[in-house]
Amino acid sequence: MTTLATLEATICSTLGHDISFSGEPLGDPTPLPFATETDMLGNVSLRRRREFAWGRHHARVALRQLGVAPVPILPRSDGAPLWPSGVVGSISHSCCDCGAVAARVDNVLALGLDIEDDEPLGADLLPIICTPTETERAEWSSSRFGPKLILVIKEAVYKSYAPGTGAFLDFQDVCVRIKHESGSFEAEIVNSDKPMSFGSRIINGIYLPFRMGMMAVAARFRGA
Ligand SMILES: CC(C)(COP(=O)(O)OP(=O)(O)OC[C@H]1O[C@@H](n2cnc3c(N)ncnc32)[C@H](O)[C@@H]1OP(=O)(O)O)[C@@H](O)C(=O)NCCC(=O)NCCS
Numbered sequence: 001m002t003t004l005a006t007l008e009a010t011i012c013s014t015l016g017h018d019i020s021f022s023g024e025p026l027g028d029p030t031p032l033p034f035a036t037e038t039d040m041l042g043n044v045s046l047r048r049r050r051e052f053a054w055g056r057h058h059a060r061v062a063l064r065q066l067g068v069a070p071v072p073i074l075p076r077s078d079g080a081p082l083w084p085s086g087v088v089g090s091i092s093h094s095c096c097d098c099g100a101v102a103a104r105v106d107n108v109l110a111l112g113l114d115i116e117d118d119e120p121l122g123a124d125l126l127p128i129i130c131t132p133t134e135t136e137r138a139e140w141s142s143s144r145f146g147p148k149l150i151l152v153i154k155e156a157v158y159k160s161y162a163p164g165t166g167a168f169l170d171f172q173d174v175c176v177r178i179k180h181e182s183g184s185f186e187a188e189i190v191n192s193d194k195p196m197s198f199g200s201r202i203i204n205g206i207y208l209p210f211r212m213g214m215m216a217v218a219a220r221f222r223g224a
Helices: 008-015 035-041 046-065 123-129 132-137 148-165
Strands: 020-025 087-093 097-104 108-117 174-179 184-189 202-210 213-221
Touching: 008 020, 008 202, 008 213, 020 046, 035 046, 046 087, 046 097, 087 148, 097 108, 097 213, 108 148, 123 148, 132 174, 148 174, 148 184, 148 202, 148 213
Parallel strands: 087 108
Antiparallel strands: 020 097, 087 097, 108 213, 174 184, 184 202, 202 213
């Protein structure tokens, strides 16, 4: 089956834009972040230090593929990464994998990436993650991920949404339609109290299974 490291071409061809991706299983040795990033991170667990460092590593590889020199990527107060000027992107890590996407703002307004392992979603989480409409449709039934597909999509949607709006989205604020034929999704912000994302309540994207995991990329394109 496809590995995480080989997904970039699929991301670009499916989304039809130049989106840079870097990702692979968390490995050793852990890359060394910039000193300013390490200082900001402070005294955290070894696990957190490792996932943070790999996230920054993949973010810098994704930036390099766009022609952007390596720079520290510090977090905003809400935790979202502060990308260099002219770039948007997103970072994700699961227990075993890590990756980052980035793109130029001339084409792409916002990106959200989520990576999850293939551990099934606990039954108790189903009514928290999925809306009653999603549960009734059960569009995940042909996927080996089951309802966890909705989780990975919604977390990617949230990461594409929050930095631009400054607003929080609960899982029940968004309703997802899965299009299996194309491996894509359409997420609608169904809570009308929530601000739109760049003038739209619809956020589109793709989901990609890989060996031992699943990834979703949500994107808002300029002019779309
Ligand atoms: C922020 C959140 C989405 C992170 O997802 P996660 O699966 O727990 O963890 P991931 O490894 O995939 O992502 C963590 C990375 O997301 C990024 N991130 C954190 N907060 C973010 C935010 N507000 N906006 C965008 N990206 C954010 C960071 O890069 C972080 O990694 P880093 O701290 O090493 O830089 C999740 O913790 C959360 O708060 N979810 C609730 C909101 C939500 O998902 N709603 C769905 C409704 S549509």
